[in-house]
Amino acid sequence: MSEVKYSKEHEWIKLEGDTATIGITKHATEMLGDIVFTELPEKGSNVEKDGTAGVVESTKAASDVYTPVSGEVVDTNQAIVDDPSKINQDPENSAWFFKLKIKDKSEMDSLMSKDEYDKFAKESSS
Amino acid sequence: METKKTSLFQLHQDNNAKFVEFAGYQMPIQYSDGIVEEHKFTRNHSGIFDVSHMGQLFINGSEDLVSDLEKIFPLDLKKLKLNHSKYSFLMNNDAGIYDDLIITKIEGGFLIILNAACKESDFEILSKLLKNKYKMVLDEKRSLIAIQGPKSVEILKDVIEGVEDLNFMTGNWFLFNDKRVYITRSGYTGEDGFEISVDNELADKFTRKLIEKGAKLIGLGARDTLRLEAGLCLYGHELDKGKTPIEANLKWAISKERISKGDFIGSDIIIKQLNDGVQKVRVGIKPEGRIIAREKTKIFNQSDLYIGEITSGTFGPSVNGPVAMGYVENEFSKKDTKVFLEVRGKKHPANICGLPFYKKNYVKGVN
Numbered sequence: 001m002s003e004v005k006y007s008k009e010h011e012w013i014k015l016e017g018d019t020a021t022i023g024i025t026k027h028a029t030e031m032l033g034d035i036v037f038t039e040l041p042e043k044g045s046n047v048e049k050d051g052t053a054g055v056v057e058s059t060k061a062a063s064d065v066y067t068p069v070s071g072e073v074v075d076t077n078q079a080i081v082d083d084p085s086k087i088n089q090d091p092e093n094s095a096w097f098f099k100l101k102i103k104d105k106s107e108m109d110s111l112m113s114k115d116e117y118d119k120f121a122k123e124s125s126s
Numbered sequence: 127m128e129t130k131k132t133s134l135f136q137l138h139q140d141n142n143a144k145f146v147e148f149a150g151y152q153m154p155i156q157y158s159d160g161i162v163e164e165h166k167f168t169r170n171h172s173g174i175f176d177v178s179h180m181g182q183l184f185i186n187g188s189e190d191l192v193s194d195l196e197k198i199f200p201l202d203l204k205k206l207k208l209n210h211s212k213y214s215f216l217m218n219n220d221a222g223i224y225d226d227l228i229i230t231k232i233e234g235g236f237l238i239i240l241n242a243a244c245k246e247s248d249f250e251i252l253s254k255l256l257k258n259k260y261k262m263v264l265d266e267k268r269s270l271i272a273i274q275g276p277k278s279v280e281i282l283k284d285v286i287e288g289v290e291d292l293n294f295m296t297g298n299w300f301l302f303n304d305k306r307v308y309i310t311r312s313g314y315t316g317e318d319g320f321e322i323s324v325d326n327e328l329a330d331k332f333t334r335k336l337i338e339k340g341a342k343l344i345g346l347g348a349r350d351t352l353r354l355e356a357g358l359c360l361y362g363h364e365l366d367k368g369k370t371p372i373e374a375n376l377k378w379a380i381s382k383e384r385i386s387k388g389d390f391i392g393s394d395i396i397i398k399q400l401n402d403g404v405q406k407v408r409v410g411i412k413p414e415g416r417i418i419a420r421e422k423t424k425i426f427n428q429s430d431l432y433i434g435e436i437t438s439g440t441f442g443p444s445v446n447g448p449v450a451m452g453y454v455e456n457e458f459s460k461k462d463t464k465v466f467l468e469v470r471g472k473k474h475p476a477n478i479c480g481l482p483f484y485k486k487n488y489v490k491g492v493n
Binding site for chain 1: 156161162163165347417418440443448470
């Protein structure tokens with residue numbers, strides 16, 4: 001069983017065992033516009049909950065990508081570095097950003113469910 | 127101060143525009159297609175830009191006016207033919223740039239197109255310099271619509287016959303719905319195109335006609351990526367009061383004859399800089415990787431010494447890579463000089479390059 005949760009910084013996180021896959025939400029891509037540059041954390045590095053773990057840039061501006069949980073980066077998605085427009089096309093599936101081996105599953109508890117996030121995104125954009 | 131709306135506001139809304147406040151106006155930054163698609167559509171087809179926020183300054187006068195304007199602008203206005211346009215700038219005594227502009231000789235005087243953010247102060251500066259001798263109108267009753275891209279001539283001539291005969295940087299009066307519109311063949315995207323000055327009441331109807339014929343509305347976001355690829359300056363970025371036309375590499379826009387006389391505002395500094403050279407100069411900068419170096423990014427030389435700053439930087443959709451302009455110390459301004467751009471604490475290699483980044487290829491079937 002996998003569960004998907006969402007952060008206030010508009011990341012999604014899917015947990016399978018102790019491996020978490022993290023990306024940015026469709027709502028985030030709609031706010032950003034066309035993404036033309038992506039920077040990902042280095043494989044083997046450690047990232048801390050709510051710390052920066054990458055950058056996305058649209059034609060307009062650069063935005064940090066935060067990690068909603070702590071862990072060691074075990075994989076990154078080179079495909080979105082080579083072609084950042086993939087993030088606009090399929091943000092919540094094939095255009096994931098990085099995978100973490102997480103330390104503390106309880107960090108997931110404070111994150112939002114799909115319904116909670118949808119409500120949050122709607123409110124924060126209005 | 128309440129933000130102003132242009133006459134096309136409803137049309138922008140109907141086309142799902144995302145708005146931003148720009149120079150006191152509610153302007154569309156992009157529509158549903160997004161900046162990259164809008165940019166490419168302009169390059170390959172025809173894009174419509176609402177530039178009604180820009181100033182349309184009409185000054186009435188004859189020979190006296192020509193002489194008085196020559197004291198202000200470094201142009202041969204006496205030789206400027208009726209309905210011909212020139213790119214120029216309004217400068218202070220130190221040749222610092224108050225604004226860059228397009229001046230066109232029309233019947234009974236001149237039409238000057240000014241940047242939105244500068245138009246009010248330009249008006250005051252010019253009124254003072256011209257000592258209120260002439261009738262000057264910063265016309266808020268007219269909209270300004272640009273149509274840019276290779277299909278623009280076909281589209282516009284279907285709406286207003288005869289525009290196809292205009293040469294680049296010339297204009298004329300035409301009729302639309304029995305009202306006079308002033309059209310110039312010009313623009314700021316690096317594409318063939320036109321700018322149309324039309325009564326506010328007709329702006330919406332006119333623009334809808336262009337859309338009917340296949341042109342699409344394009345936002346300020348793509349306008350910025352288009353002008354940057356074309357190597358064109360944007361006031362407040364490449365140009366401001368702290369920079370001169372020589373530093374901005376705009377020498378081509380200054381009349382040689384006027385320099386030899388040296389009798390216009392800022393001419394002392396211009397002549398000095400032409401003779402002695404400048405400390406800093408505007409250049410094109412091409413990052414080696416995909417990294418985007420935005421405005422205020424610091425530029426370093428190979429010995430890690432600070433040599434300048436980026437003034438505009440983005441991703442160029444037609445170049446399919448990052449592009450930037452900035453100012454560097456003169457000795458590092460040569461083409462192919464290797465420099466480093468500090469982005470998020472890391473130095474990234476880049477090269478000084480010629481401008482524009484994108485030059486129109488008129489061969490059919492390419493891109």
